[in-house]
Amino acid sequence: MKKNPEFALSTHLIHTGEPRPGIENAVCLPIFQTANYESADGIPYHDICYARLSNSPNHKALHEKIVAIEGAESALVTSSGMAAISATVLTLLSSGDHFLTQSCLYGGTYDFFTHDLPALGIHFDCIDPTEPASWESKLTPSTKLIYLESISNPLLQMPNFLEVVRFAKAHGLHAIIDNTFGSPVNFQPIRHGFDAVLHSATKYLNGHSDVIAGVVAGGATLIENIRCKLNHLGGSLDPHACFLLHRGLKTLAIRMEQHNQSAFKIAEFLARHPAILKVNYPGLPTHPQHAFAKSLFKGFGGMVSFELKTGLAGASSLLKKIRLPIQAVSLGGVESLITRPAGTTHAGLSPEERARAGISDGLIRLSVGLEATADLLSDLQQALPQ
Numbered sequence: 001m002k003k004n005p006e007f008a009l010s011t012h013l014i015h016t017g018e019p020r021p022g023i024e025n026a027v028c029l030p031i032f033q034t035a036n037y038e039s040a041d042g043i044p045y046h047d048i049c050y051a052r053l054s055n056s057p058n059h060k061a062l063h064e065k066i067v068a069i070e071g072a073e074s075a076l077v078t079s080s081g082m083a084a085i086s087a088t089v090l091t092l093l094s095s096g097d098h099f100l101t102q103s104c105l106y107g108g109t110y111d112f113f114t115h116d117l118p119a120l121g122i123h124f125d126c127i128d129p130t131e132p133a134s135w136e137s138k139l140t141p142s143t144k145l146i147y148l149e150s151i152s153n154p155l156l157q158m159p160n161f162l163e164v165v166r167f168a169k170a171h172g173l174h175a176i177i178d179n180t181f182g183s184p185v186n187f188q189p190i191r192h193g194f195d196a197v198l199h200s201a202t203k204y205l206n207g208h209s210d211v212i213a214g215v216v217a218g219g220a221t222l223i224e225n226i227r228c229k230l231n232h233l234g235g236s237l238d239p240h241a242c243f244l245l246h247r248g249l250k251t252l253a254i255r256m257e258q259h260n261q262s263a264f265k266i267a268e269f270l271a272r273h274p275a276i277l278k279v280n281y282p283g284l285p286t287h288p289q290h291a292f293a294k295s296l297f298k299g300f301g302g303m304v305s306f307e308l309k310t311g312l313a314g315a316s317s318l319l320k321k322i323r324l325p326i327q328a329v330s331l332g333g334v335e336s337l338i339t340r341p342a343g344t345t346h347a348g349l350s351p352e353e354r355a356r357a358g359i360s361d362g363l364i365r366l367s368v369g370l371e372a373t374a375d376l377l378s379d380l381q382q383a384l385p386q
């Protein structure tokens, strides 16, 4: 079904991009588990499908859905979030170029920027995304791009989005944002002037912790250039993984509604609890970017982080006592996950780097899943000091 601009996001997720009538009248789009396609007479060579070129029916249907929900001209699915990030950055930057980013980035992205890009002659400086007045001093004549995350891990800080777009336009930079933590249900950066939005679809978009995938959406020319780069790098999404992502996407809107509501209630509960020192959640009025988060976001997502008054000892005890959330990294699935970033996702940083970033040893990060909120609350209650 073609994109109908009148449809709400939840309707797009289910109907846009679906062949109607279905193939052989199938209600669900089948998996095209084929690498190559016949080169029938009259089909130009460049239009022949091949799964690595991201042009199978499974790819095309996903692209149409993502275009509709992001408000983008074009979209591309990739074999991982990192494949989307690396192909995008390598499309926009080449030797001699400079870009601006934040120091608190997803670990894989940070490692790619620090370990791989310098060897290609691409360098960056970090800015504080919440302090627009400080950005201009980091510009160089070769600055081409500003790359940020919509909600940072694990402190859930937000850049000043509208200032980022204004700054990028004023200085001729591409503005790219990783919105994995936000999800397109809560925030659609393209509609606010970003050139491209990236997702690890491994997280909320698929939502079932059983696929590794990525997404980039943006302008038609930019996405076509990224697609060419991805064709060369080889990071296309396998048709079977396309099918799983497609299935997961259909319930994204209703899943996010529950993630938003449940995490909000849990953040409020924690903020009131006498054993808790600090709660990080963009939905709380105490969050430093709450005011503009409220004006731009439909909901505040399912990620909450917090510290106990008893620090590391309290965190370790909570992790031993908690029953429902699984101790694991990653996020955005149906099951709640809990982790202590200083010991897992941010263990690669030195203690000084962690301290500078504000990540204490006792900080706990919770990805609120789709269990009943009441069950999660009573589990937290029994696991916290009485």
Ligand SMILES: *Cc1c(COP(=O)(O)O)cnc(C)c1O
Pocket: 080, 081, 082, 083, 106, 108, 109, 149, 153, 178, 180, 181, 199, 200, 201, 202, 203, 212, 213, 214
């Ligand atoms: C997980 C994640 C990535 C990387 O995604 P993969 O699918 O694991 O490659 C990138 N950015 C953010 C914010 C993430 O959480």
